[in-house]
Amino acid sequence: MSLPYKRLFGGQLLAQFVAAAAIASPDKTIRSLHTNFMREGLVDEDVHYEVHHCHRGRSFDTLQVSATQTDRSIAVATVAMHVPDGGPDVQTLDTVPDLPGADDQRxxxxxxWEVRSHDDLDDPASGPPHYEMWMRTPPADDDSAYPSVAAYATDLTVIGTALRALDGYSQGGNGTAFHSAVTSHTMWFHRPLRTDDWLLIRQDSPIIASGRCYGRGDMIARNGDLLASFAQEAVVRIPT
Structure with a gap:
């Protein structure tokens, strides 16, 4: 996918890590993904993915997936795959709001793809570091692609959510008003998911300090089912 971005978007790496793990463990589904980003990815070079099975079991697999460009390691992920078990299915979650109307298209x-939100992360006015957006993608040719798409989507707005606590800064200021880069991203998949129906991404950032920010979020179906959760740390350098 070609994107209007000066460097390789981290969400692309997350999506490819999920896809690579699914190919390497076709008899299991993804349970969690933990990624460390080491270097900026270049948009004009191919990325090579290498998968190593750290553990193979009847119920669980653990994989390490590395991403390199030429001789540069740019990111590495640990991916846990599993065979879902039966058992209790209980969740504790705040009520899901109504889907915003077409006037709130972003x-x-x-x-x-389609995104709707009552808030605008490009607004530099300060506010609570909380953000909710709804998204819906076109149907995929293969249902196995949906977890990759979901992982891709969770990488974009955590930094912008953290910046809402600072007056005069917004997500659109990266590279000018501030410089940022994601250092690590973790995602947990709780239930099977699809992205071709409306999903709510609800996230908050409890801290921005010491040149870094941290945020966490949930991906929720329109019927209220919690499908996945994620957390992210990023470097945020604001010139003084």
């Missing part, structure tokens, strides 16, 4: 260049 254009996000790195999310080439």
């Amino acid at each position: 254009q996000m260049s790195l999310l080439p």
Whole structure:
């Protein structure tokens, strides 16, 4: 996918890590993904993915997936795969709000599908570091692609959510008002998911300090089912 971005978007790496793990463990589904980003990825070079099975079991597999460009390691992920078990199915979650109307449609260049939100992360006015957006993608040719798409989508707005606590800064200021880069991203998949129906991404950032920010979020179906959760740390350098 070609994107209007000066470097390789981290969400692309997350999506490919999920896809690579699914190919390497076709008899299991993804349970969790933990990624460390080491270097900026270049947009004009191919990325090579190498998968190593750390553990193979009847119920669980643990994989390490590395991403390199030429001789540069740019990211590495630990992926846990599993065979779902039966048992209790109970969740504790705040009520899911109504889907915003078409007037709240948002254009996000790195999310080439439908997005709606009452809030605008490009607004530099300060506010609570909380953000909710709804998204829906076109149907995929293969249902196995949906977890990759979901992982891709969770990488975009955590930094912008953290910046809402600071007056005069917004997500659109990266590279000018501030410089940021994601250092690590973790995602847990709780239930099977699809992205071709409306999903709510609800996230908050409890801290921005010491040149870093941290945020966490949930991906929730329109019927209220919690499908996945994620957390992210990023470097945020604001010139003084």
